[in-house]
Amino acid sequence: MKQRLLVLSLLLIAGSAGASSTEKPEAMPEWESDKLELALAHANTGNPVEGKRLHHYLYCSACHGDNGESPSRNWPSLTGQKPDYVMKTLLDYKQSMRRDHYRKAFVMTRMAGLLNESQMADLAAYYAQQPAPAIPPSTNVKLAKQGAKLANRGDDKRGITACSACHGEHGESGVTPDTPALAGQTPEYFIQAMTMYKQGMRTSDVGGVMRMYSKSLTEAEIKALAHYYASLGSKAGAPKP
Numbered sequence: 624m625k626q627r628l629l630v631l632s633l634l635l636i637a638g639s640a641g642a643s644s645t646e647k648p649e650a651m652p653e654w655e656s657d658k659l660e661l662a663l664a665h666a667n668t669g670n671p672v673e674g675k676r677l678h679h680y681l682y683c684s685a686c687h688g689d690n691g692e693s694p695s696r697n698w699p700s701l702t703g704q705k706p707d708y709v710m711k712t713l714l715d716y717k718q719s720m721r722r723d724h725y726r727k728a729f730v731m732t733r734m735a736g737l738l739n740e741s742q743m744a745d746l747a748a749y750y751a752q753q754p755a756p757a758i759p760p761s762t763n764v765k766l767a768k769q770g771a772k773l774a775n776r777g778d779d780k781r782g783i784t785a786c787s788a789c790h791g792e793h794g795e796s797g798v799t800p801d802t803p804a805l806a807g808q809t810p811e812y813f814i815q816a817m818t819m820y821k822q823g824m825r826t827s828d829v830g831g832v833m834r835m836y837s838k839s840l841t842e843a844e845i846k847a848l849a850h851y852y853a854s855l856g857s858k859a860g861a862p863k864p
């Protein structure tokens with residue numbers, strides 16, 4: 624019950640303007656792959672039924688939607704996401720402040736602070752079971768077309784690997800289990816994530832891969848990529864071209 628009260632007050636704070644703290648947390652050391660492997664050893668052992676209960680009990684659903692598919696452009700969708708990535712991300716918020724350097728992450732560092740690792744795995748198992756998100760209503764079809772080439776071919780001249788090499792041909796995630804699926808993600812969240820990598824404020828990417836690729840991209844390219852990946856969501860609710 625105490626946990627729930629805390630969540631409620633957090634929701635109220637997040638809804639008001641006072642969510643940001645002027646005190647910057649100290650930057651934490653980066654993940655080393657062996658430590659990450661150890662931390663994720665139980666990521667796939669979660670109980671989705673308990674995850675569903677927690678999703679509602681802790682009001683994750685208030686922002687991320689009834690089953691984890693975001694009802695709003697402001698919050699990322701979690702449906703169909705890889706369990707290892709969700710678990711790693713919750714650990715990033717909770718333990719290390721690797722994602723605590725910008726205002727919108729405030730609520731998540733507090734929410735993740737309420738969870739133990741077995742609850743994180745339960746939530747991750749629940750989201751993974753849900754169907755990938757539908758194309759968000761804010762998706763711009765014209766921009767999506769512009770983003771396709773860079774996403775699938777990269778740009779050799781500028782040392783940009785095709786995003787699809789890691790995130791999968793359909794944005795479904797790929798090479799490693801902690802690489803996030805991007806299909807159907809809200810463009811607003813996608814742009815924010817890329818901007819944070821680019822500015823070096825999000826340091827959760829092992830080996831700095833996303834900080835490196837995002838640096839070479841212009842704002843217009845990031846926007847086009849965001850709409851391209853949003854357009855790979857499932858067809859229900861697709862915007863008219």
Ligand code: HEC
Nearest residue numbers: 637681682683686698699709712722727728730731734746
């Ligand atoms: C008040 C709204 C709010 C609530 C409640 C909330 N979240 Fe979030 N969540 C956000 C926002 C905003 C972000 C994006 C923050 C960022 O940019 O890092 C986010 C990000 C996430 C991410 C990372 C997504 C990604 O693609 O990297 C996960 C996982 C997540 N939330 C899980 C949860 C869980 C589990 C709960 C409940 C225990 C929860 N959230 C409750 C607003 C919320």
Ligand code: HEC
Nearest residue numbers: 784785786789801802803813816817827828832833836848
């Ligand atoms: C070498 C593999 C690799 C390549 C190439 C790559 N990514 Fe990533 N990407 C990752 C990994 C791993 C993460 C998770 C990092 C973390 O935990 O913060 C990630 C995270 C992201 C995120 C954040 C997702 C979220 O839910 O918060 C976005 C957006 C993204 N990548 C877009 C791109 C785009 C666009 C490109 C192409 C320009 C690209 N990536 C190329 C491996 C890659």
